[in-house]
Amino acid sequence: MRNAILLLVLSLPVLVPNMPAQKRDFLTPFEANQLREAQNPNDRLQLYSTWALQRLTEIEKIAADPKPGRATFVHDLLEDYTHIIEAADMVAEDALRRKVALDVGIGAIAGAEKDFLARLEKLRDSKPKDFARFEFVLREAIDTTEDSLELNQQDLGARVGAVAAKDRKEQQERRANMTPADREKKNVEEYKEATQKRKAPTLRRAGETAPGSSANK
Incomplete structure (x- = not known):
């Protein structure tokens, strides 16, 4: 009886979990x-x-x-x-x-x-x-x-314009798919980034003021 059960078990197909196929590199x-x-x-x-x-x-x-x-x-x-x-x-x-x-x-x-x-x-x-x-x-x-x-x-100048237009379109699509909260957060981040770019560069340390300013008097 035990031999019959063993033969039955061995005859059953082995179930192998589906493993994701390994992606082949296209470069050596x-x-x-x-x-x-x-x-x-x-x-x-x-x-x-x-x-x-x-x-x-x-x-x-x-x-x-x-x-x-x-x-x-x-x-x-x-x-x-x-x-x-x-x-x-x-x-x-x-x-x-x-x-x-x-x-x-x-x-x-x-x-x-x-x-x-x-x-x-x-x-x-x-x-x-x-x-x-x-x-x-x-x-x-x-x-x-x-x-x-x-x-x-294509003319390279025209292609640069096409790339810029593509980027703008993708950015608009991403914004359209954002939640109102995410959109507001993005607006704040862009405002901070734009403000930072407008600031004049300086080599002074934090808290250091220019000579002759009212803070030094």
Whole structure:
């Protein structure tokens, strides 16, 4: 009887709790270190352009070799490529927000993206037999590249204005979603910040007055 119960227990499926999937980094540790060392946005944009080209070259190499399981590698590399292009756009937007000159970096990545787009479209049009396994991420990569190229071909002055308008819109939306108490608190914080900026800078210690002032008489 006990043996029968044991066999029944062993035959039951093991219930494993759903664990969140670990997010895969789209940069290698070496690339992440390079990025940390590159503080200038132009340098960062050039790095992202180089890494996007490396991913795309690897995709083409794998796609040309009909080995079993290649679709998984192509899928992951396409995801990495898309994240790299998105990260480059975020760097550019942040730099434009801070009024940093980006002529070199934008020029480099815009020129590269024309080539990237043509190569991605060539892969799409070739329709390999396992195309369905990575069709969706390929379409995302193409769409992201098209959007990024359109941004990078804009006049930089116009793009700065577009970034400022986007920030204002997002700020208005955040305010609209605030409770009245939170909105009032935000108004007070902004007033204090504006008042602090208007104060003339001084090197005097707290409580110290200017020579000849009424407090010293």
